[in-house]
Amino acid sequence: MGSSSVHVNEATIVTPSEPTPTGVLSLSALDSQLFLRFTIEYLLVYKPHPASDPRATTARLKAALAKALVPYYPLAGRVRASSADPSTGLEVVCRAQGALFIEAVSDLNVHEFDNAPRFVTQWRKLLSFHVADVLKGAPPLVIQLTWLKDGNAALGVGFNHCLCDGIGSAEFLNSFADFASTSQSKFPPNPIWDRHLLNPPPFKPSTDNNNSSSSHPEFNRVPDLCGFMSRFSNERLVPTSFIFDKTSLNELKKIVFSTSRVGESNYTSFEVLSAHIWRSWARALNLPSNQILKLLFSINVRERVKPSLPRGYYGNAFVLGCAQTSVKDLTEKGLGYAAMLVKRAKEQVDGEYIKSVVESVSQEGASPDSVGVLILSQWSRLGLEKVELGGMGKPIHVGPICCDRYCLLLPVFNQTDAVKAMVAVPTTAAHRYEDLLRSFSS
Template sequence: MTAMASSAPEVQVKQAVLVTPSDPTPNHLLKLSALDSQLFLRFTIEYLLIYRPLRFNGVDRDDVVGRVKSGLGRALVPYYPLAGRVRVRSDGSCLEVVCRGQGAVFVEATADFTVSDFEKAPSYVTEWRRLLALEVADVLQGAPPLVVQLTWLSDGAAALGVGFSHCICDGIGSVEFLKLFAQLSTGRRNGPTADFKPKPIWQRHLLDKTPFRQQPSQSHHPEFNRVTDHCKFMTRFTADKLTPTSVTFHEWGLNELKHSISPTTQVITSFEVLSAHIWKSWATALNFPPHQSLKLLFSVDIRHRVKPSLPTGYYGNGIVLGCAQTTAGNLTEKGLAYATELIKEAKNRVDNNYVHEVVDSVSLNGASCVPDPVGVLILSQWSRLGLEMVDFGLGRPVHLAPVCTDRYCILLPVDDHSRSMKVMLAVPSVAVDKYLNLLRDI
């Protein structure tokens, strides 16, 4: 055990059980789409929701736990694939879910953390790891695709850690499940789950390979192309060399960034300009060689970019990667407007044809369609998913975070500030001060 791990607040597991669907569900195999089956999506989306201390009288923890477990069992009826198990199809073409009502994992625990511990970044990458104690390394080895952990903190607050297999759902789909799960846990939805909106839609065939289409060129999809490593890029990002950071941008700060590059009528989104500011600050702080090629990868929701649109309630991976690319020299020396325009162009490239090129590429090339990590900063926007609305009868979460803050940048919502965003990213320790100074300099 490392010194950092040994100094972490203690977490004690009280119970760990399988929760199965509360009603009978279909026993069959469900095929996952080509996008679901991508190698780089075979990991777990891990959310951490922190709730304020329960200060009112009459709160019975056992009652809360019972309601949450009951709500989980009920939510697994319409979302029964989350109670299944993922495996590779016998022909090796893609993944599938074996639906036999096997169940999701529920864990109850206690910990020495307090709610104030989550007002800033963790001290090291894995400090909050045990708030989702069952770490699913490989869902294809029979692990459950859904894990829920309710941890009671020492000051009466609560932490809810939730892990979803990314093979089965994306961020939008996972939060749709969480909203129903929360409603069923609080009794705000007492009728049959079949009546709620939106109804979960499987229909993964909608993102299957197009028959008779020629193999697309990857030159139009730089997210899958390798770049030359001029600086031993990945050696900078081992966990012991990283320091987690957390910086909040309120609405006024985002507006300042926008006005600094576009005082006219050009439409620039908060996501575009903040992503550009993060990317530029990160690259400048890390002092890459000017000729090092750098990429910013980010998810683009395709639900309404494909034709026809994906149906409301589709909870599979309705995303592809947007990719902005340039050299470190251009990114650090040119103005913020340059990086913002690269990101805007990367978003605008994603249309119906682009999506189907990606689907066909991953179907035809399989293991070769994996983004190369060299020169890459990956950014994920959680700030518009609705996580801040998920209430299990504990009130709305006061803090939201990834379970582990690592080299992937997460944009998070901020409690009571709907137009603000929190940026969480682990940066090589030797560059963290410079990165924070640049990021905070609006």
């Protein structure tokens, strides 16, 4: 089964529209983590105004990209291993080398994005330039505008994750969109580099053994008791998506309340939804009861460090929350137990915890394992649904280029209280996973 037909008309390197600083910028210890050396890939789908001219739109977006690369000039640089610390550190060489802009046409139509893709890579060519190794000199930013056969448009965007996190990349896209608008009325925050703020030097190396990576469950290895890794690499993965509206989220909260201990009933929508997805995923996979499972999810630390990071900081400013338990306890103890694990994982992330994570990744090269792990990322809170491109309005679909084994919580067009959960699961578990996701049970 092949990918949908996409034909690239033009690929151009776009450089900043004005002179920008040259030199080498160091990335932070969090930026340089081994597990972030990949490309964040977004897919935003638009319904342009019927009277809009595709050629004019393309020219306007290329010009907007050139303007956005002036304040965000490191995104026009190239990432490489640090000359000072080549084993673990990274840096950006800034010489206005440019970002890649691609224009393409496709036989897809807008309605094909209403549901999950039929297979993991169905939309792969909507970002035709795929970067396999982010340290091999590729542009850290790639944007592809693809005109669909019904006159609508898809915007594929790839960011080198070492340069920015989800919040930072969404701020750039909103700035880019603002430059593409004639009104330029949003005034996104000015981008702030300041990567030194999340480096170990401001912190004294801890003498507390509790702050080593061994005290961080996200970095600890657990035994693979069931061929977990081979199952996910050898079995075909089936993309799934399901929308949880306000009513269903409230229903989940009621179930959590009824299965929680006294005094532990105040849960957020994220905590109950991620618990429900994690339990459904675990039950569908039918794993041995003693297999240890983890739910990893990103926690924004911009306001959790002291002093807080400046507004506009677009580097990686998150650590991984980790809820961990056995298959037996996760599947048998009820939704309230799972939600409690997620809540406690969030609550322990304070300044000292963040400090110890920075030390672990910079001094020990600590990195999360994949055995028994479901990674969940909350794209619904990034602001991607606000990326209003001039003449095309706001995106009617926000999601990944490829639906893979990590779970994404996505915004839903015109439903501010709804969330779409998208994840690919092994074929043998897909039908049961979808059934469990729909049937709310304790």
